[in-house]
Amino acid sequence: MKKKLWIIMALILVVPAFLFTVGCQKRVATVVKEPVAKEEPKVEPKKEEPAPAPAPAPAPAKLDTTVMQSDIYFDFDKSNLKPEAQENLLQKAEWLRDNPDVTVTIEGHCDERGTNEYNLALGDRRSESAKAFLVNLGISASRLTTISYGVERPTCMGHNEDCWWKNRRAHFVVNQ
Amino acid sequence: MKRWRWFCIYVSMLILVSMGSQTCGAEEYEYIDISSPFLRKIPLAVPLFKNATADVKEAQLSKLAADFLAETLDFTGYFKLLDRGAFLYDPQQDGVIAPKINFQNWTVIGAELLTTGSYQLKNDEIELELRLFDTFKGSRILGKRYTGKIEDQRRIVLRFCSDVIQYLTGNKGIFDSKIAFVSTGSGKKEIYACAFDGHNPERLTYNNAISLFPAWSTDGKWLAYTSYKKEKPDLYIRNLTDDYENSIAREGINITPDWVPGKFELAATLSFSGDPEIYLLTGEGKIIKRLTRKPGSDVSPSWSPDGNKFAFVSNRSGSPQIYISDINSGEVRRLTFEGRYNTQPSWSPRGDKIAYASQVDGRHNIFVIGLDGEAPVQLTYDSGDNEAPSWSPDGSLIAFSSTREGPSRIYVMTAFGTDQRRLLVLAGEQTNPKWSRNH
Structure with missing residues (x-):
């Protein structure tokens, strides 16, 4: 009888302890591992379906983004805002105050002349300069995202200053 | 992978039981002094191999092996390969072992080193005996016998090359x-x-997005890089054996990784603070500490081989220049003073030099500079833009990208700037080469 009691005691104490150990081990292994793509993603050809007749919904007032479409430009290897760029950003700030629901992505770009590592950082500083200026004018930082492309996405493909100045820019994308 | 292991065991067993090479340990490298500031190329003769039979396929494979041996030893930059047309030697008639070699026939054409080979194809198995001789001493330096499948031929020849370079320089190549x-x-x-x-270019990423700045861990098992696959420049740290990735996806840029030698840690530039700064990270992507603290860009860390210092690019003085930071003392000093645009530092695995790209008159060229910052040496001239230098693991060669033929391609040169040649031809343009640290 005594022996039986001892076994029961052991079960009560030891078995939950084991359960607990297993639980702990599970919790440790939580490094996020993303699987790796091994081939080109296949693009499913879209099936042509007869488009349903567009519902004659009242068209939403189309946002006029003209003010946001102009780029601001920088000197070679510089991220400071020139007077023209500041003028431009003043107008953009006004527009952003008038359209409080939109968010904006500010892209930083560089001309091709530098090396790509340094230029990626330079593009980052250019987009951050524009963002900081807008934030100082009262635009919420949460509405402004920056992304640097460095030399990776030039808008003008030539290899001279006619093109280079156009590529040293911050570009504004309105996300509605 | 498994087959390779068996092959290794097979070869090493054969080496043990067969010829018993005369190698006397790693100290004996009077032939090539890798620390010499001058490059003296040793005249080397690599004649065709002696074939066991008159079989045509055997002769073809044998010639491929001999040619590949010559090409590979030439690639190292240590040798002046002598023209086979000048050889007073018939590999089928003359001997491949010391007593049967007339060394005068080699010294008279200027050869100081000679390789000989004998080749046999049996079914699908190949057997090679490869030897290296000092022609002036008339003595054998190395002798090895290898057996394997036909498709192991490249590995067999590379293994012999590795033994040759180990003997002559004291490191594995x-x-x-x-x-x-x-x-x-x-x-x-x-x-x-x-x-x-x-050889054998292989695509590693299928991100369908801009991917940049590959960096190998010391053991070659991990590759860090930047990709826009989630619409912004994030860092990915890929396990090359098990095919998964850790990511560092903070706000702003996450770029220019470089692994701390021998550790599962890396430095990289992150700009989540609003300013691009260099951080020390774990291989899982956690921040250990911030390594730079200056407004402006701090990018492109490159570790010293002992992991105590790193070179990097900063524009803190107004233009991009190379700096060196001591991670223990925190001391930072500027290394480059000539030129207004010095970027892409790469610290030599031998520790004594830093290669970088400098923009002069609108063109980028590769330079090498000592740690004292004195007298930078220009290695590329008048050949388009030459960028992104990266040292071979033994510090003897530098890979870089160049637009000398129009589109950007990868080239290799010796640490002295000699023997500049294109590494491979592929569709599109190639940039940002990074040599692995494993030999």
Whole structure:
């Protein structure tokens, strides 16, 4: 009888302890591992379906983004805002105050002349300069995202200053 | 992988039981002094091998092996390969072992080193005996016998090359190393890798997005890189054996990784603070500490081989220049003073030099500078833009990208700037080469 009691005691104490150990081990292994793509993603050809007749919904007032479409430009290897760029950003700030629901992505770009590592950082500083200026004018930082492309996405493909100045820019994308 | 292991065991057993080479340990490298500031190329003769039979296939494979041996030893930059047309030697008639070699026939054409080989094809198995001789002493330096499948031929020849370089220089050479790079062949910049000599290029990423700045861990098992696959420049740390990735995706840029030698840690530039700064990270992507603290850009860390210092690019003085930071003392000093645009530092695995790209008159060229910052030496001239230098693991060669033929491609040169040659031809443009650290 005594022996039986001892076994029961052991079960009560030891078995939950084991359960607990297993639980702990599970919790440790939580490094996020993303699987790796091994081939080109296949693009499913879209099936042509007869488009349903567009519902004659009242068209939403189309946002006029003209003010946001102009780029601001920088000197070679510089991220400071020139007077023209500041003028431009003043107008953009006004527009952003008038359209409080939109968010904006500010892209930083560089001309091709530098090396790509340094230029990626330079593009980052250019987009951050524009963002900081807008934030100082009262635009919420949460509405402004920056992304640097460095030399990776030039808008003008030539290899001279006619093109280079156009590529040293911050570009504004309105996300509605 | 498994087959390779068996092959290794097979070869090493054969080496043990067979010829018993005369190698006397790693100290004996009077032939090539790798620390010499001058490059003296040793005249080397690599004649065709002696074949066991008159079989045509055997003769073809044997010639391929001999040619590959010559090409590979030439690739190292240590030798002046002598023209086979001048050889007073018939490999089928004359001997391949010391008593049967007339060394005067070699010294008279200027050869100081000679390799000989005998080759046999039996079914699908090949057997090679490869030897290296000092022609002036008339003595054998190395002798090895290898057996394997036909498809092992490249590995067998590379193994012998590795033994040759080990004997002559005291280190293993570069024959197991790889070069990662960026290529636009698919239409987007993706990461690729090839063998040290450009052999077997292989695409590693299928991100369908701009991918940049590959960096190997010391053991070659991890590759860090930047990709826009989630619409912004994030860092990915890929396990090359098990095919998964850790990511560092903070706000702003996450770029220019470089692994701390021998550790599962890396430095990289992150700009989540609003300013691009260099951080020390774990291989899982956690921040250990911030390494730079200056407004402006701090990018492109490159570790010293002892892991106590790193070179990096900063524009804190007004233009991009190379700096060195001591991580223990925190001391930072400027290394480059000539030129207004010095970027892409790469610290030599031998520790004594830093290669970088400098823009002069609108063109980028590769320079090498000592740690004292005195007298930078220009290695590339008048050949388009030459960028992104990366040292071979033994510090003897430098890979870089160049637009000398129009589109950007990967080239290799010696640490002295000699023997500049294209590494491989691929569709699209190739940039940002990074040589692995494993030999």
